[in-house]
Amino acid sequence: MNAETVRPMHACPGPDRHPKVPAFKMPRGACDTHVHVFGPQAQFPFSPQRSYTPEDCTYEDLTQLHKTLGIDRVVIVHGGAHGTDNSVTLAALDRDPIRQRGVAVIPSGLPRAELEDMHRRGMRGCRMSTVVSGGASFMHLERLSAETFDLGWHLVLHFNKSSELVDVAPQLEKVRSNFVLDHLARITGAEGVGSLAFKALMSLLDTDRCWVKLASLYRLSSEPYPHRDMLPMIEKVVAARPDRILWGSNWPHPICPVAMPNDGDLVDLIPLWFPDAGTQHLALVENPAELYGFGPVGA
Template sequence: MKPCQGPDRATRKPAYVMPRNAVDTHAHVFGPAARFPFSPERSYTPEDCTLEQYVELLDTLGIDRGVIVHGGAHGTDNAATLDALDRLGGRIRAILVTPPGMPLAERQALHDRGVRGYRMSTVVSGGVGFDALEALADEAKQLGWHLLLHFHASSELVDVADRLRALPCDYVLDHLARIRADEGVDSPAFKTVLDLLATGRCWVKLASLYRLSSEPYPHRDMLPLIHAVMAARPDRMIWGTNWPHPIHVGPMPNDGDIVDLIPLWAPDPAMQHRMLVANPSRLYGFDF
């Protein structure tokens, strides 16, 4: 339950101008703890990072839409995430952390509120692990949802790849499946990513990549991995800020700087539009 540092709250307005209907596909809201207590089984304790603060961030960055990924500090109590979803209406979608077994009628009601999937993690405690993979995949398929897979290390992707190939629903590899720059494009994990992308059910989320780099900003050692996945499946790439950057060790990135990496990652405006607008709008059910 160690405390983790909060975000850089002096968000710099980026030089890069987001296209209309851009989607930040990865952010968390925490608390306020007085209203939404943290889980006693959590592995970290964040600062309050509220919906109002997230909306201010989106407005500063020029991002029209967002996706709240339920944060591990709240365990399987999704109240804070659902509250954010209800208050922002059509501007955001949500990914929940919940074990399998919820009745279809309840899941349909959540879909109508804007929920689009489940997250599983080997990183944080108190949530849902990969023992629930197949059961949650069956539930996700019923409503056209997807699974968000949060690995602690890239080797875990290799271990679970055969199970992923058999899933009946789409799934997203969170944070580029935690493949570090020093592993490279010839690593078993990256070759597994390319193989899974070829199935048509796999997506890759480009978020929190500063954690995977061995170099300071702008983390150019990540570019071979980024450009290779974009070349392989430009229709399966999505992007996110990872605000408020929970359990990050080291200098806290400014989200304006993160946005300004976009033209470095994707110099082609058409690819930028795919990654920021078309692809996430299709995955999360936004009009565009």
Template sequence: MIRRQISVQITRGGNILIRRPCPPPCPEPSRPNLALPANACDSHCHIMGPAALFPYSAQRAYDPPEAPIEKLLALHRHLGISRGVIVQASCHGFDNSAMIDALKTYPDRLRGVALLPPDCTIEQIEELHAVGVRGVRFNFMSRIQKAPSLEAINGILERIAPFGWHAVLHFDPEQIPQLKNWIADLPLPHVIDHMGRLNGSDYGGKYFDEFCTMLQGKSTWMKISGAERGSETGPPFADMIPIARKFVEIAPDRTLWGIDWPHPVLTRPMPDDGHLVDLLGEMVPDETTRKAILVDNPARLYGF
């Protein structure tokens, strides 16, 4: 079985750079049946462009759709979402300007997760903290963005620790053997993206068990997002429900949720974001636990 759905062929050392085109998100998402609580937070979303104001990186792995902050907030209003955490998109590289502009414009409802180069300074971190950034993301998937060495990442973590930030980790399950000891020793909170990029058939398997073990650590968090990426059955992505429910059972106070709009580098048909909200109701049927995941947990981690 071919586990991962993305295959990007890129040559960065020479003059050729092949970028994957990125389709736009669902243009008319349905209104969800699930009513979200007040101050519900989308803890994983992106903004991209507009390119005329915020140019894309020349080294990007994909050509994104225009997904500016106004479109994101309109979607949030449609879905009943009050707060959001903007995760810096790799198509902008280390230029966090689009995210910074959004955080400055909507300081009460938005927080951010940045991408930082290994040589980032304390002064740069201070400036990001002042506008609402509360974490830094590390993408270990070379098909999207080359990750720094673990030594370089440790240097960044030492610099962000005094600010109370956390790390966001995006990696494939096959990378667990090389990362799990390092993750276990991380000295600050860390969030695993998109249910660890598990596939639906991974439930009960070795990779699933590894993530369950990771979640026993009291500094490890999990995002029950990305069902549309891992599902092998397609909409309504029901094969991902058992995985999410188990993660919530282990760490209900360290679980986050997000829609991952505008679903960058997704190679299958774009999901209906209203249906993703309703899927949350299936993944977390208990209303009290759902409120913790949507309101209390992100408020605690991001300082809303």
């Protein structure tokens, strides 16, 4: 099934509206590379082709969350509930062009002027998904790479299941664009380091164009918090390419199949995943700055 298939629509619960203040203190310039903004619906309607209906989770909600968590920068990934109308994400980016970047959901074949306008307003990548309907699927991968490469955009791949990475890996080895594997490519703790998907991920890291986003791993774990069954994969990725890891909260956690996490608890997983300060700084500050083009901290 690809992202153009219309699926039954279901309502999503909202996030935990009372995030804890985390014990872990974020370094200056830390970036949350995976959030969505939804609504308000009266201003930014949802797509009729959407496969889920979230609560309004607005820009104001997001900025308040990041104040609580101590996060300075953010990448807003356009949410599938809004389809290929990127207005809600672009409006959010317009609010703070210094500390924000975005990832669009677009079809191939957009006019050049529209792509350039998105770039000017902070978009730096485009996302393809086999999880949600109403957007681009992996069949658009090579065309979207060709159309956005000279803008410096990267591709973001949102997998429904990890076996899809094995299928699409030959294409990823050929494209010139940087690419991000969302949510550890959906490789579960039960699948682990011996799985074909994880071996494909490690091989793709050798291209130097592959980035791995560690976000919403609570969905992939078979264990309760702090989800220690995910650690062997995290440790191998970090050991191989600490300069290619990204961290994201996944707020407001749409289509969450498990108990809704508290975002403060998610921040407190960071020192478990990255015990040393150098790796923390790479994952939270330096790597996002390189991929998304943020300026020097404090600029």
